[in-house]
Amino acid sequence: MFELPEIANLSAQINKTLTGKTVLKGSLGNSPHKFVWYNRKPAEFEKLTRGKKIGKSAPRGRWLFIPVQPGYILMLGECGGKALYHPAGSALPKKYHLLISFEDGSSFTVTTAMWGAMELYEKGGERNRQYIRGMRTTPVEKEFTQEYFSRLVKEVAGGEKRSAKGLLTQDQLIPGLGNSIAQDILFRARLHPRHPVETLDARQIRTLYLAIRSTVDQAVRLGGRNDEYDLFDHPGGYIRIMDKNAAGRPCPECGRKIEKIQYLGGACYFCPGCQK
Numbered sequence: 001m002f003e004l005p006e007i008a009n010l011s012a013q014i015n016k017t018l019t020g021k022t023v024l025k026g027s028l029g030n031s032p033h034k035f036v037w038y039n040r041k042p043a044e045f046e047k048l049t050r051g052k053k054i055g056k057s058a059p060r061g062r063w064l065f066i067p068v069q070p071g072y073i074l075m076l077g078e079c080g081g082k083a084l085y086h087p088a089g090s091a092l093p094k095k096y097h098l099l100i101s102f103e104d105g106s107s108f109t110v111t112t113a114m115w116g117a118m119e120l121y122e123k124g125g126e127r128n129r130q131y132i133r134g135m136r137t138t139p140v141e142k143e144f145t146q147e148y149f150s151r152l153v154k155e156v157a158g159g160e161k162r163s164a165k166g167l168l169t170q171d172q173l174i175p176g177l178g179n180s181i182a183q184d185i186l187f188r189a190r191l192h193p194r195h196p197v198e199t200l201d202a203r204q205i206r207t208l209y210l211a212i213r214s215t216v217d218q219a220v221r222l223g224g225r226n227d228e229y230d231l232f233d234h235p236g237g238y239i240r241i242m243d244k245n246a247a248g249r250p251c252p253e254c255g256r257k258i259e260k261i262q263y264l265g266g267a268c269y270f271c272p273g274c275q276k
């Protein structure tokens with residue numbers, strides 16, 4: 001699944017590659033998929049996108065906003081799989097859930113691996129969509145400051161019981177983070193995934209804040225994780241410290257064996273020596 005670094009990277013690549021192109025034909029795919037969420041019928045999508053120009057896209061959490069101008073916004077959200085650019089004359093993937101062909105012969109496809117939204121809104125309407133309306137600040141925005149984060153932790157600590165992993169991955173408290181990048185953040189912050197949020201002291205909150213910023217910044221700079229693909233079908237350059245290959249290996253900091261637990265909807269890898 002794409003998390004914020006992959007979405008931010010795709011957005012930057014789209015802006016260099018697709019922005020300014022004119023749509024020849026927009027199509028909602030050639031392979032029915034139960035878990036792709038569309039809000040338009042194929043004929044309607046084709047009609048609304050024809051002749052329109054791609055504007056400058058923007059990432060927001062796990063959502064990508066692509067202006068289809070004038071008047072519309074294409075939203076790709078909560079997606080995994082591949083979002084690819086195809087230069088004129090190159091072959092398209094066999095299966096795709098979205099295809100936009102451009103007047104210059106190039107095209108853009110999205111093929112999801114698990115689920116995902118591919119929706120076209122009249123400009124402004126996208127802001128009312130569930131998960132977008134009321135979305136909190138994401139870690140790549142300048143408003144994501146230490147003060148903001150401390151307030152968020154206090155708010156979360158005053159509510160239902162949450163763990164450090166829950167703070168990072170549940171209910172879009174920090175939009176864009178997912179199970180993958182959260183593991184490296186917790187390792188850098190020296191926090192056990194189950195560490196209760198209400199017991200975090202000021203120093204731990206600061207360390208966690210810095211771990212979020214540095215991990216996300218690094219992953220964005222390196223073009224996303226190396227187990228996901230970019231617009232040109234190249235894997236990202238960010239290699240996770242804590243992933244399935246880490247289990248059983250010595251911790252790079254203290255040498256103790258990395259452990260694996262199932263917790264909050266997925267496998268967690270952590271160092272029992274470093275993460276408390």
Ligand SMILES: [Zn+2]
Pocket residue numbers: 251252253254255256271272273274275
């Ligand atoms: Zn360790």
